[in-house]
Amino acid sequence: MINLEEIKKMYKLGRNLTLLDVQKLLQAARMKSFPTGTFLISEGAVKKEIFFIRKGLVRAFAINDKGDEITTLLRKENQIIASSDIILFDQPAQFYYQTLEPTQTFQIDYELLQSIIAENPKLEANRKFIFQNILKETLKRIDSFVLLSPEERYIHFVRSNPDLVNRVPNKYIANILGITPVSLSRIRKRIASKKK
Amino acid sequence: MINLEEIKKMYKLGRNLTLLDVQKLLQAARMKSFPTGTFLISEGAVKKEIFFIRKGLVRAFAINDKGDEITTLLRKENQIIASSDIILFDQPAQFYYQTLEPTQTFQIDYELLQSIIAENPKLEANRKFIFQNILKETLKRIDSFVLLSPEERYIHFVRSNPDLVNRVPNKYIANILGITPVSLSRIRKRIASKKK
DNA sequence: TTCACTAATTATCTTTTGTTAATCTCTACA
DNA sequence: TGTAGAGATTAACAAAAGATAATTAGTGAA
Numbered sequence A, B: 001m002i003n004l005e006e007i008k009k010m011y012k013l014g015r016n017l018t019l020l021d022v023q024k025l026l027q028a029a030r031m032k033s034f035p036t037g038t039f040l041i042s043e044g045a046v047k048k049e050i051f052f053i054r055k056g057l058v059r060a061f062a063i064n065d066k067g068d069e070i071t072t073l074l075r076k077e078n079q080i081i082a083s084s085d086i087i088l089f090d091q092p093a094q095f096y097y098q099t100l101e102p103t104q105t106f107q108i109d110y111e112l113l114q115s116i117i118a119e120n121p122k123l124e125a126n127r128k129f130i131f132q133n134i135l136k137e138t139l140k141r142i143d144s145f146v147l148l149s150p151e152e153r154y155i156h157f158v159r160s161n162p163d164l165v166n167r168v169p170n171k172y173i174a175n176i177l178g179i180t181p182v183s184l185s186r187i188r189k190r191i192a193s194k195k196k
Numbered sequence C: 001t002t003c004a005c006t007a008a009t010t011a012t013c014t015t016t017t018g019t020t021a022a023t024c025t026c027t028a029c030a
Numbered sequence D: 001t002g003t004a005g006a007g008a009t010t011a012a013c014a015a016a017a018g019a020t021a022a023t024t025a026g027t028g029a030a
Helices: A004-011 A019-028 A110-119 A121-147 A150-160 A170-177 A181-195 B004-011 B019-028 B110-118 B121-147 B150-160 B170-177 B181-195
Strands: A030-034 A039-041 A049-055 A057-063 A069-076 A080-082 A096-099 A103-109 B030-034 B039-041 B049-055 B057-063 B069-076 B080-082 B096-099 B103-109
Touching: A019 A103, A019 A110, A019 A121, A049 A057, A049 A110, A069 A080, A069 A170, A069 B121, A103 A110, A110 A121, A121 A150, A121 B069, A121 B121, A150 A170, A150 A181, A170 A181, B019 B103, B019 B110, B019 B121, B049 B057, B049 B110, B069 B080, B069 B170, B103 B110, B110 B121, B121 B150, B150 B170, B150 B181, B170 B181
Parallel strands: none
Antiparallel strands: A030 A103, A039 A096, A049 A080, A049 A103, A057 A069, A057 A096, B030 B103, B039 B096, B049 B080, B049 B103, B057 B069, B057 B096
């Protein structure tokens, strides 16, 4: 069940979340468990839904012209995942969102979330906070593409996500870095030989 | 002076901005003109300020280990520019923000803007809208790095920013795409020869 | 334990990019 | 009119990445 420790983790989502706020949100949310490999959202989906990942790991991926899956995003426990296409662009999802581990989520309908926030000004500040954090992340990621080489980008990724490196196949990490798995393998070898 | 036509352009910033809202903002903002080459914000700056670009063009750039300027962002008239480091990360600016054309801005202190928005719930929706649009842009840009080759990325950039292509030196565009100016020149040649 | 399957590495070759420097173009201005 | 300076292109070479395929390693299920 949900314990206090866990609720504290949810606090991290915002700065001034009270127990009451969390309760209110949890009432509206449904808890759900998914085995590895489940699609939370598929291409073409339109249902506005937001997932708080209580436990587990989810990847977003697109399929390119050649039919290859390209992973664009990884999200783990205590993070939020949703289709930016559906929520921000008001269009059907262009990505798949798939669990990479047994995953537990609280999921909540986006419009319902909106109305809860509207009735509860305190939560509004929270939404702002969450949005800002997502924006921070994405801005940093853009800088890493513009300012760093693939090799530097990988080193940077490992430093920033030491846990993910051991939970996720390298081929997904390669995608995230904008390179091929073969190239990442060579980069890893290069780094290893430099260390000696 | 400021005319109705121009105010309508500011409307684009939000969905439900009224004349009164715009007036309120304009009262708090200072209009200022800068010649080409002016630094609106320099590395190390801490002043929380937001610029609405009324006319002109601004680039953000960092300086890498080798001492090269790397342009990471371009913003033009009717767009907003601010230091994400100062506003989002609460740290001194790590980039320079420099005008590339004679530029007119409305600039407003960020904390003052915050308080105006706090007193004016309608504006809050607007801020949300602006934030979402910036997030949209950055997410799309990340996708272009992950899913497209440099050549495809350039084609994509030209299609999305036909006006900028003729206003900005190619070397800045190359930076934005994460490649060198030399490489961009080759890509352009390659594309031109394909067209025949 | 073995088999099947997937991921990772390695090899080979092609293509592209980075780097550095030279050349060409264009424009502002003395 | 001529000249300095910046940007763009080109050249030449080295380094890295992409593509494809073969091999190796690792894992889970029968």
